[in-house]
Amino acid sequence: MAEVREFNLPDLGEGLTEATIVRWMVAVGDVVAVDQTVVEVETAKALVDVPCPHGGVVTARYGEEGDEVPVGTPLVAVAVAGHAGASPAATAASVASASAPAAPAPAAVPAAEQEGSGNVLVGYGTRAPSTRRRGRVGGPAPLTTPAAAPEPAPATGPEPYGPDPAAATAPAPVRSGAPRHLNGAAGTAPARPTPAPTPPTTTASGPAPATTGPVPVISPLVRRLAREHGVDLRDVPGTGPDGLVLRADVERAVRERSYGTTAPAPRGTAPVHSPAPVPRAAAAPEGIRLPLRGLRGFAAEKLSRSRREIPDATCWVDADATELLAARRAANEGHTAPGARISLLALLARVCTAALARHPELNATVDTEAREIVRLDAVHLGFAAQTERGLVVPVVRDAHARNAEQLTAEFARLTESARAGTLSPADLQGGTFTLNNYGVFGVDGSTPIINHPEAAMLGVGRIIEKPWVVGGELAVRHVVQLSLTFDHRVCDGGTAGGFLRYVADCVEHPAVLLRTL
Template sequence: MLKVFKLPDLGEGLTESEIVAWYVSPGDTVTLNQHIADVETAKAVVELPSPFSGVVSELHQPTGVVVHVGEPIVSFDVADAAGASPAPADGSAPAAATPEVREANLVGYGPAVERGGRPARRARPGSPAAPVVAAAPVAVTAPPVVVVVAPESTPVVSAGERPRSTPPVRALARDLGVNLETVTGTGPDGLITRDDLRAAQVQPAAAAGAVGTMPAAAAAATSARESRTPIKSLRKLTAAAMVQSAFTAPHVTEFLTIDVTPTMDLLESLKTNRAFADQRISILTVVAKAVCIAIARNPSVNTRWDDAAGEIVQFNYVNLGIAAATPRGLLVPNIKDAHGMGLSALAGALADLTTAARAGTTTPASLGGGTISITNIGVFGIDAGTPILNPGEASILAMGAIRRTPWEYRGEVALRQVLTLSLSFDHRLVDGEQGSKFLADVGTILANPAMVLTMV
């Protein structure tokens, strides 16, 4: 029985996704919940599990194509109602039919789950370079499996095994025109890194293990005077969100330059404190905590303008967004209920957020529901800016670079560690007085951490 799998609704109001990679080919036998593809939404790269057990009949969309929700992407030959199973491509005996029930997995659809428990996750079969049919579906016959005999010093890779890499690395490989199958990974357990790709682009012969020339796509890119990239996925969403925010919410930005030497001294002392021995407490961690404390005293900065309902929504919790620059573009995942966390918990949450953003595993759920955001432009050596509000939020705080600057200190001029804070807010929700008091509270905590005792 032929079953057509259509692109599911992945939630968060997303209507389209790009096929990043296929891990199956026509003729492959797949199991329930097996990872068959990576799809990139405007917010995250999502692993797509198979909703059926059976044999892959057709791949309706090639990699790199943007597909709308509800469009067919893959067909399966599955067991019919009488229990007959499809014949695998290798001619082996079909597996016995198993009753199926539905269980939600991704938002919008749920694959069937075998009774008696969730099946174990299997290794990803296939390769990103596996043959894919054109947009107009045609019958494709599975290619024969070829075993390559390599020298003893070279590990043997089976035809069904794909190079180990993360979705952002695979995307960079496509941009550079580098074939992942020719790259030797230097990361943990042979993981291919971005540096491996750049090395392969500069010295393709060494990366491939044979004498050759630069890939055609890479050569064309280096000689072209200009290049064009389709506007899609994260960049498209970011652009739309920034335009909406900039031309809907009346932005006001205020600046405050402060001496944060006491906070930097505090961070140094925490390194030798046994309670924080395993924690990386950074200036961003302290600013995040200061923002949560200041919000309790100035709640108007933690609100939302609901135009449709004609209401101002006051959040009695803090989902703290942290702007993150990733290979896919700007993301603003948020730390849920940050107001209830201490420094250690915030440090751990920030580390998890950063790790997920760099690995390209940030989930759509972590990107929604933010109430206020922080952006750390100081890591790029920038002192101050006018950040644009994350849509649906009333405020965003930008941290500048910390610099040793001549500063008045106890009646004299001394070199002190100085930081500039930039606060943008929606003037419909936050008056100048309220925004100024909030910014002053954050600055007071950073200039003299002991002042927290007078605020809580």
């Protein structure tokens, strides 16, 4: 006999609370093995393959591609063999021979199974989460029947078009001894007395709008539309049968209020001559709405937090990068193998680590709860990489301990993984300083937003030939603009200016780096 077990979305680390289903690897009825990948999900940081710790036949998939799934909720249900040694084929036959299509409730997992299959998933394995879903105990609470319920107050008039939201919202009490139905009716209660209708009040221009009594509206959509735009339905003349207020009537009232025109008189009244209406522009078309989730949603939340918490400031300087480019060409002479050439980004990263050694105030973070500045020993250098999924910031661990060749290799590895969408959460966390080379987009300068909770970011613009004064004479040189955005809480402008000036000196005279090698 096969037992059905649910596999929940495991904790993917870094405080991630949900993931988006990108692609299902299995379908209902497929036979899966232990630790086989069943679904590919996208978190706010990376694409993750999720293996299932159960082997058997897939009986259910929870969610479609594009749906967001919270951590701890079921992903798939798998029918596993009820006895030891049963093969997946036997399990599939057992499931196929079952007459009831509904999946049975998940059975208790043996102690050996509770430990998980052991396959590591982002450092957390495929063990089931410690929290358990709370089941609903018992049936619904019984309805209380008071001994003597007071009679509801009689209405002020008939309600041929449904209740008015302005009326009392409390439900009518249940009569003792009468069965309560789902629609709120209690048996065969006697009908409420209907008073004689009051003749409408008329004016010189026709009937006056009613101020009391029911509103001739039957559509909840019309009521909601009027509520959202602040329109009093009693002042809207209805064009439907028997004066019924339609959606078009509310939309016309909204437009006329916006453009200052007069609403047409109800049918059956004498027309009122008025000036020709002012031509009004057509309503703006509905825009395209894109869900702010996944990588884009994570970036939006993080950047917004940076703007709220960090009082940032920016300083910049132009530097002559001619000597830096010459040093790079000299270092790459004779190295033609793929991956053997030192990249310009690696040289700039080496300059950053040297500058942070001289100005450690910028390799820090602010603990707002403790009201403390935490200066960090290691430099974990983040760099901006543009991918099809958006902008990501991979992190080079211990960048201060790597030379230019090692930095080049690590930049290449992380960039390739970022473009392929295979970065792990560990590759995107723990940065202490960010290097942003926006010159690849053909721009000179920028004031970037600091990557929270870091304290600074160095921006590098494009390197372009410009007229430059060298030795008192005008020459054409390769010039780059460098900008530093920093958290003004960790240092003042003097420290930030000293950092940026040292970086510019290293760019203009790479031999300055020899003092730190």
